[in-house]
Amino acid sequence: MKVKTADLKGIALDWAVADIDRKLGECSPETLDILLNRQKSPFPVFDYSNNWDRTGPLIEASSPVITICQAKVRTEISTLENDILSTGVGLGISYLESFLRAFVALHSGDEVDIPDELLTPQHADGEE
Numbered sequence: 001m002k003v004k005t006a007d008l009k010g011i012a013l014d015w016a017v018a019d020i021d022r023k024l025g026e027c028s029p030e031t032l033d034i035l036l037n038r039q040k041s042p043f044p045v046f047d048y049s050n051n052w053d054r055t056g057p058l059i060e061a062s063s064p065v066i067t068i069c070q071a072k073v074r075t076e077i078s079t080l081e082n083d084i085l086s087t088g089v090g091l092g093i094s095y096l097e098s099f100l101r102a103f104v105a106l107h108s109g110d111e112v113d114i115p116d117e118l119l120t121p122q123h124a125d126g127e128e
Contacts, residue, residue: 003114005105006091010049012114013100017048017058020107049096064099073098077106 008016048055067074075098078087088106092098104112 001114001116001119002111003119005101005108005110005112008101008104008112008114009097012118013049013097013104014047015114015118016104016108016112017100019112020104023107048100052096055096055100058103059099062099062103064102066095066098075099075102077102079106 003012005016048058062077065076067076071093073092073095075090075092075095076087077089077099078085080086086106088102088104090098090101090103090105092101
């Protein structure tokens with residue numbers, strides 16, 4: 001199902017980031033299966049939205065610009081590739097959420113396809 005990048009949170013946000021990492025060659029295709037079957041998996045969960053160790057390398061590689069205003073965090077990430085400037089902007093209630101939304105916006109745009117099973121009420125707030 002198509003979801004606005006600005007609305008991504010919890011496991012749906014984690015899945016979108018893992019999908020980009022897979023496309024960039026940073027994680028295996030099995031990572032997405034692990035996220036889909038998170039409760040049944042004996043493997044570590046790719047919880048970018050809650051794990052500074054997992055997200056830290058992405059942040060360091062991105063040189064984000066962060067602004068905090070009225071209890072919201074705004075993150076902007078830009079890249080210059082082949083003389084083309086691309087920018088992703090994310091808003092969130094935490095630095096991780098804001099950064100990850102900007103990361104997804106930069107690489108995937110304003111909307112992303114998320115598996116329907118990750119959008120159930122059970123996963124709505126990142127709960128399992």
